[in-house]
Amino acid sequence: MNALIYDFARWLDTHAWSTGLHESYYMYNWIESTHVLALMLSLGMLFLIDLRMLGLALPQVPATTIAQRLNVPMLAGFSVMIITGLLLFYAIPVRTSQSLWFRIKVVLLVAAALNAWLFHRRLRAAGGGWDAAPRAPLPLRVGAALSLLFWALIVMCGRFIAYDWFDCNADPAPLIGALAGCVPGQEQF
Amino acid sequence: MSVLVAYKRTCLLLLVMALGIAFAVTDLRVATWHALLPLFEWMETTPMGVVGKTWGAVFALVQTVHLLAMALLGGAVLAADGRLLGLVLTDQPLQQVQAQCHRVWLLGLLLVVASGLFMACGVALKVYYLEVFWFKMLALTAGVLFQWFVRRPLVDHYGAVSQGSLRLVAVASLVIWFSVAATGRWIGFSG
Numbered sequence: 001m002n003a004l005i006y007d008f009a010r011w012l013d014t015h016a017w018s019t020g021l022h023e024s025y026y027m028y029n030w031i032e033s034t035h036v037l038a039l040m041l042s043l044g045m046l047f048l049i050d051l052r053m054l055g056l057a058l059p060q061v062p063a064t065t066i067a068q069r070l071n072v073p074m075l076a077g078f079s080v081m082i083i084t085g086l087l088l089f090y091a092i093p094v095r096t097s098q099s100l101w102f103r104i105k106v107v108l109l110v111a112a113a114l115n116a117w118l119f120h121r122r123l124r125a126a127g128g129g130w131d132a133a134p135r136a137p138l139p140l141r142v143g144a145a146l147s148l149l150f151w152a153l154i155v156m157c158g159r160f161i162a163y164d165w166f167d168c169n170a171d172p173a174p175l176i177g178a179l180a181g182c183v184p185g186q187e188q189f
Numbered sequence: 190m191s192v193l194v195a196y197k198r199t200c201l202l203l204l205v206m207a208l209g210i211a212f213a214v215t216d217l218r219v220a221t222w223h224a225l226l227p228l229f230e231w232m233e234t235t236p237m238g239v240v241g242k243t244w245g246a247v248f249a250l251v252q253t254v255h256l257l258a259m260a261l262l263g264g265a266v267l268a269a270d271g272r273l274l275g276l277v278l279t280d281q282p283l284q285q286v287q288a289q290c291h292r293v294w295l296l297g298l299l300l301v302v303a304s305g306l307f308m309a310c311g312v313a314l315k316v317y318y319l320e321v322f323w324f325k326m327l328a329l330t331a332g333v334l335f336q337w338f339v340r341r342p343l344v345d346h347y348g349a350v351s352q353g354s355l356r357l358v359a360v361a362s363l364v365i366w367f368s369v370a371a372t373g374r375w376i377g378f379s380g
Contacts, residue, residue: 033374039256040370044264048293058289061281069278070268155260156253163249 002181005097012093021091028091035084042077043151045070053144055135062131067123100166100180105157112150119143198342205334225317232313241311248311255304259370262297265290266366273344273359287344291336298333319379325372332365 012018021028051057052066089096096102122139130137136144166172168182193200212218232238241248269290271277278286309316316322343350343358 029375029378033371036256036374037367037370039260040263041267043257043260044262044267046264047261048264048268051293057293058286060285060289061278065278065281073267073271073277152253152257155256156250159249159253159256163245165245 002178003183005181006094006183006186009093009097012090015090018090018093021087028088031084031087031091035081035088038077038080038084039155040077042074042081043155045074045077046147046151049074050144050147053136053140059134063133063136064123064128064131095167096161098168098181099161100172100176101157101160101163103179103181105154105161108150108154108157112147112154115143115146115150119147198338202339222323229313229317232310235310237307238310238313241307248308251304251307255301255308258297258300258304259373262294262301263366263370265294265297266362269294270359270362273355275356284344284347287341291341294336316376319376321372321375321379325369325376328365328368328372332362332369335362335365 021031048057049067049070052059052061052063058066119140122143126137126140135141164170166176166180168177168180168186172180172182212221233242241251268277269287272279272281272283272286272290340358340362343355347355
């Protein structure tokens, strides 16, 4: 599996656009900045929704109103983050695909997406009787707390990708190397 | 004289702007910058500076807190300004949304400043010589002053202020806070 991912990343790396994006100081930095600044829209809205469910923000605004109205700008923000995130991966495919933090981030993104799907199912099932209460019912609060935890960890992993602590060319411990996807005898990046 | 009394807040704002421009174009700006060097040298010797410089993982964790706090602050700004622009939560009372978003904004600001201070201590001399760092500090100061002395008073007098003015306030607020975030990001690419 790791060899397959490595071969795919090497193939992406042969693209002139990938190299061009990586070597363009302004383009790469603009994309990275957009990726980070879109946090304010996506996570900003998500935090308001989750904190409202926990009774920690905007307690006088009905909870479902917050969830429905801020959902659209939040999804717009996440769309920007996905597009710029894919471009960032495309610019540095081999090192990124072999980053332990990137791999943990992908797992956490899947977990956050599943949690969001469950949260919206519970939101629909809960009806609107509790809407004006300062705190949402327990299942929704658990979903909101998990969402905050997942996204805090996702941001942390995203930040840690920039550090080379466990890079394949830094000779990581065998287990770390296997989790990061280092391939024996691979070309060093 | 009566005009000055009637428009005292506007006059005060113009005076602050004039002082700011005078500070920027005279030798006072460079003299202040030189005078601040010992402070930045001292910052690197504080426990926060030593930990920030020595423990890369701690520095990275504080960077994470800084990013999360920025998202919180940005979310509050976007929701409050979006309401002023008539884009989100339009069926909720304007002043209620503004007051509740302000609390979230305040929490975000406290976390941004606390984590930012830690990070600045770790790389104090680097940021001291970075022009973009000073632009960020200016934008942050402008944002805080704007929030307290322009935005909140106007929103508090919601009924007496035209919709157009409130929309202009929202646009100005968005531009200022975008500048804070963008200059902050650019610090990472500089030096």
